[in-house]
Structures are given as structure tokens and as C-alpha cells.
Amino acid sequence: MKRKLIIALGFFCWVTACKNTSNNKPANTDTPKSGTIHISVDESFKPVIEEQIKVYQSTYPDAHIIASYKAEIECFKDLESDSTRLIVVARGLTPKEQAYYESQLSFKPQWSEVAYDAVAIIVNSNGKDSVFTMQKVKDILSGKTNTVAIMDGKNATSTVRFLKDSVLLGSEFGKNVVAVNGSEAVVEAVSKTTDAIGFVGLSWVGNNNDPKQEAQLKKIKLALVECVKCDEKGVFAKPSQSTITFAQYPLARPLFYIVKENVTGLGTGFTNFMALERGQLIFRRATLAPSKINFRVRKTNL
Numbered sequence: 001m002k003r004k005l006i007i008a009l010g011f012f013c014w015v016t017a018c019k020n021t022s023n024n025k026p027a028n029t030d031t032p033k034s035g036t037i038h039i040s041v042d043e044s045f046k047p048v049i050e051e052q053i054k055v056y057q058s059t060y061p062d063a064h065i066i067a068s069y070k071a072e073i074e075c076f077k078d079l080e081s082d083s084t085r086l087i088v089v090a091r092g093l094t095p096k097e098q099a100y101y102e103s104q105l106s107f108k109p110q111w112s113e114v115a116y117d118a119v120a121i122i123v124n125s126n127g128k129d130s131v132f133t134m135q136k137v138k139d140i141l142s143g144k145t146n147t148v149a150i151m152d153g154k155n156a157t158s159t160v161r162f163l164k165d166s167v168l169l170g171s172e173f174g175k176n177v178v179a180v181n182g183s184e185a186v187v188e189a190v191s192k193t194t195d196a197i198g199f200v201g202l203s204w205v206g207n208n209n210d211p212k213q214e215a216q217l218k219k220i221k222l223a224l225v226e227c228v229k230c231d232e233k234g235v236f237a238k239p240s241q242s243t244i245t246f247a248q249y250p251l252a253r254p255l256f257y258i259v260k261e262n263v264t265g266l267g268t269g270f271t272n273f274m275a276l277e278r279g280q281l282i283f284r285r286a287t288l289a290p291s292k293i294n295f296r297v298r299k300t301n302l
Contacts, residue, residue, distance in 0.1 A: 032269025034062035039086040039267070040075040041067050042158050044183055044201030045117065045255060047210070048286040049088055055282060056273050063266055073156035079109070085260045086267040090117070090158035092256050101260070111258040114274045116289040118202040118239040119159055119251040121223040122187065124194045131236055133226040134250060138167050140197065143174015148196040150189050154179045159199050162253050191219035202239045206287040225250055244289040255288070 030037060041049050046069045053065045068078075075087040092111045093101070102108050121137070123130045140147045141163060151173075152159050164170065180189050183200045190198040198220075205222065207213050224236035227248045235248065243249035257274065259267045273279045280290035 030063075030266040032264055032266060032272070033060040035266045036064040036066065037086065037266040037270075038066045038068065038084050039088065039270075040078040040084045041069050041088040042072045042075055042090055043069040044090070044152060044157065044159055045088055045203060046183070047207065047213075048115075048203040048283060048288060051286060052270075052274055052279060052282050055278065056270055059278075060269075063269070065266070065270060071153050071156040072158040072161060079258060079260060085265070086271065087258050089256055089258065090162060090253050092254075093258060105260070105262070107262045109258050109260040110268075110271075111256055112271075112275065113254040113256050113291050114271075114279070115255040115283040115291050116244050116252055117255050118206075118244050118249055119162055119199050119253065120202045120205050120239040121225060121251070122190050122198045122200060122205055122220045123223050124190055124192075124196065125219055125221050126194050127197075127221075128195075130221055131224045134167070134228055137225065141168055141173055141177060142171060143176050146176050148193065149173075149177045150186050150193075150196055150198040151177060151179045152183045152186050152200060153181075158253075159201065162251075163199065166251070166253075187216055187220060191216070197223065202244075203286050203288060206239060207285075208287075209285060241284065241287045241289050252289075254291070255283075 029035065049067060053067060057063055057065060068084075070078075072089050072091075075089050078084040079087050092113070093109065098108055121132060136145075139145045140149050151157070151163075154160070164173070180186055183204045186198040186200045187204060190196055205213055205216060205220070208217075222238045224238055227235040227237050227243075228250045229247045237243040237248040239249045239251070244252045257271045259271050261267050274283075275292045277293060280293040283290045
């Protein structure tokens with residue numbers, strides 16, 4: 001009887017230990033090539049990041065990256081919570097933010113720029129004006145002229161933040177600046193409004209390899225903007241991979257990843273992919289300027 005009791009108690013303890021071990025498994029059990037991860041992405045980068053995810057998942061079928069596209073400020077809110085370990089945005093962490101995460105997590109999130117994008121100014125294909133000096137852009141955004149300017153949100157998007165910081169130097173928009181729900185809505189609104197101008201990320205309108213964007217360019221066109229860094233005066237440039245690379249288009253901006261992992265998980269695997277050759281080529285094909293790999297141009301005689 002005693003022997004049966006001892007065996008029963010031993011079996012109970014073994015089952016309990018296994019159960020506790022199972023419950024104590026870490027939440028992050030993915031690897032760089034497998035598992036499931038939720039990420040938050042600045043909506044203005046949606047077309048190019050969707051392509052990055054598509055290629056990554058086709059390469060690693062056991063990897064599942066679920067992206068939510070939203071305003072930049074919402075991405076940073078997600079990073080503060082436990083809802084995501086990776087965000088893709090248009091700026092890195094400030095020293096204050098780095099100190100906050102180090103105090104909360106006991107480690108610093110990793111972040112780096114992987115490409116350069118641009119805020120493209122788009123106009124209706126029948127619009128009269130498609131050439132802008134930077135002073136004219138500033139006058140429109142500040143409300144000194146009554147041209148309707150269409151944004152991808154009210155005050156929390158990377159495009160709004162970039163234009164306020166870089167063009168208006170902290171000042172507020174004029175009453176002629178209106179907001180719609182996202183970049184696609186900006187393109188749609190400009191295509192229907194002859195005298196309006198819109199501001200969107202280049203990956204929404206600059207990829208000639210995308211049939212949808214190619215069709216859009218029959219209704220809208222990319223505006224020329226004054227080059228402020230050119231030695232020669234009176235140079236104007238459209239947003240493109242070339243004009244971003246050579247600092248000819250003045251509304252260029254970086255694209256960053258910020259990953260909150262202290263182990264090598266799926267988030268780290270995906271950011272490494274974007275920073276290496278295949279990911280950089282995807283940025284290049286989307287007409288953004290890769291920041292990690294220098295693509296050389298060599299002259300040849302035919």
C-alpha cells in the first residue's frame with residue numbers, strides 16, 4: 001500500500017512539474033526564420049514594407065509577419081506597450097526615449113535607418129502649377145496662399161511631423177491644410193481636385209513597376225521642387241531615387257526600424273533582411289534610396 005502511495009505521489013509531482021515548466025515557457029519562442037510577430041508600420045511606407053514582408057515570407061514559409069499600418073505616433077505607442085516588438089517609422093529614438101526603454105526593459109532597443117524616402121508633392125494632371133520653390137511650399141503650408149493642401153492625417157503622421165519640423169520650423173499649418181484618411185485617400189482627393197496639392201510618401205506614387213501606381217500617374221503628376229543644396233541656382237527636381245541620393249530633392253527623409261528584442265527573434269531576422277542585399281534591392285526597386293548598400297554606377301563603352 002505504501003509503495004502504491006509513493007508511486008502515486010511521485011507521478012503527481014512529475015505531472016505538476018511538467019505543467020509548471022510548460023507555463024513558464026517564455027512568450028517569445030520565435031526564431032529569425034519562423035514564428036509569428038505583430039509589427040506596426042508608418043502608413044506612408046505601406047507599399048514597400050508589404051513587398052518586403054511578401055518576399056521574406058516566401059523565403060521563410062514558417063515566418064508570419066502581421067503588419068498594422070497606422071500613424072507614426074501610434075506606432076511609438078505600440079512600442080511602449082507589449083503589443084509589438086518592431087516598428088518601422090521615419091525617425092529613430094531620442095536620447096530620452098532610449099533612457100526610458102533602458103530603465104523599463106534593462107536593455108536598449110536596436111534601431112537603424114535602412115533607406116531614404118521622400119515626401120512627394122503631387123498635383124492633379126490638369127493642374128496649372130507643378131513647379132514649387134521651397135518658399136512657395138512654406139507659404140502654402142502656413143496658409144499665406146489659399147491653395148488647398150491635402151495631408152494623410154491631422155497631426156500624428158510622419159508626413160505632418162516632417163513638414164512642420166523641416167518646412168515650417170515648428171509653426172502650425174494654415175486653415176487651407178486639410179486631412180484625409182491615409183495616403184491612398186490623398187492620391188484620390190488630388191486626382192479629383194484640379195487646384196489642390198497633396199503630400200504623400202514616395203513609395204505610394206513613385207514605383208513605375210507597380211501597375212496600380214502607373215495607372216494613378218495618369219490622373220496625378222509629381223511636382224518639381226526647388227533644389228536648395230545645388231550650387232547652380234534655379235534647379236528643380238522631382239522625387240526619385242536619384243534626386244534623393246544626390247540631395248537634389250529637398251523633402252527627403254530616412255526610413256528607420258526599431259526592434260525591441262533582447263534575443264535573436266523574428267523581429268531581428270526581418271530587420272537584418274531589410275538591411276542586407278535582398279532587402280536593399282527591394283527598396284531600390286520601389287524607387288527609394290537604400291542606405292546600407294552602395295550601388296555603384298559604372299560607365300561602359302558599347
